[in-house]
Amino acid sequence: MIKQLLQASSITAAVLLTIACSNQKSESPTNSAALDAPVFLKLYTLDCGTITVSDLDGFASSGDYAGLKGDLANTCYLIRHPQGDLIWDLGLAAALVGIGPQTNGVFTTSMEQTLSTQLSDLDIATDDIDFIAISHSHFDHTGQVDQFPNSEWLVNDTEFEHMFATDESSLQNAAFATLSTTTYSGDKDVFGDGSVVILASPGHTPGHSVLQINLPQSGPLLLTGDLYHRTESRESQLVPRFNSDEPQTRVSMVAFESLATKLGARVIIQHEPADIATLPKSPQFLQ
Numbered sequence: 001m002i003k004q005l006l007q008a009s010s011i012t013a014a015v016l017l018t019i020a021c022s023n024q025k026s027e028s029p030t031n032s033a034a035l036d037a038p039v040f041l042k043l044y045t046l047d048c049g050t051i052t053v054s055d056l057d058g059f060a061s062s063g064d065y066a067g068l069k070g071d072l073a074n075t076c077y078l079i080r081h082p083q084g085d086l087i088w089d090l091g092l093a094a095a096l097v098g099i100g101p102q103t104n105g106v107f108t109t110s111m112e113q114t115l116s117t118q119l120s121d122l123d124i125a126t127d128d129i130d131f132i133a134i135s136h137s138h139f140d141h142t143g144q145v146d147q148f149p150n151s152e153w154l155v156n157d158t159e160f161e162h163m164f165a166t167d168e169s170s171l172q173n174a175a176f177a178t179l180s181t182t183t184y185s186g187d188k189d190v191f192g193d194g195s196v197v198i199l200a201s202p203g204h205t206p207g208h209s210v211l212q213i214n215l216p217q218s219g220p221l222l223l224t225g226d227l228y229h230r231t232e233s234r235e236s237q238l239v240p241r242f243n244s245d246e247p248q249t250r251v252s253m254v255a256f257e258s259l260a261t262k263l264g265a266r267v268i269i270q271h272e273p274a275d276i277a278t279l280p281k282s283p284q285f286l287q
């Protein structure tokens, strides 16, 4: 039953799985998330740039952000597991480093260090990274794919088809097209033990995903991708005007909140500076 649920394709399945696990383990004094976590699991937060937005109006179809400016953090993550290393999200393009802030429309982007440099500081070569995965295919989550030519790309079939159907000519897509690629339907239990699970959470893009990590000491943690961009977005369930599907996004938000409650998970909004400030900066890590 658990295996069947793992193969199902929605956060709802993850909620059911959590219930199933907690039922099975109800006699244990330890919570189910801790039981699911391997002894060695580390989460490093990596700096993948900053995005200053001169007009946030596009980030809420309700109009709540009209006339507001704001800074978005841009973060990537290294997850170290006994069976391999995963990079979650690939940030802004490496070419930004050293050239100062660059403005394109309402976005001004800047970045101080590449992922390669930050991994090197941890004595990790980019070739040593086993898996890469992106929450979705927007420019601020795909920029440094060219740094990982020998990693295996894990991607759900919906986002894969979306990427190559809509923008075949982009530099990022050209780099993705050369990678060893594993496509899957719905969710992906990366290491097969429930400790790191990519969960389909569509609506921002057709195959947008979030990441669930069950850390052995810190407990369950959810990385939102761009399901939410800011604290207010989560509090008021605001949906960007540029999402691929607003009703689908709202369904994903409900499922995400249900899962977060069931797990008692710490939620990190990847673009929210206040959330990122609560995480240790690499080379420090959560475990």
Ligand SMILES: [Zn+2]
Residues within 6 Å of the ligand: 138, 140, 141, 226, 271
């Ligand atoms: Zn983003």
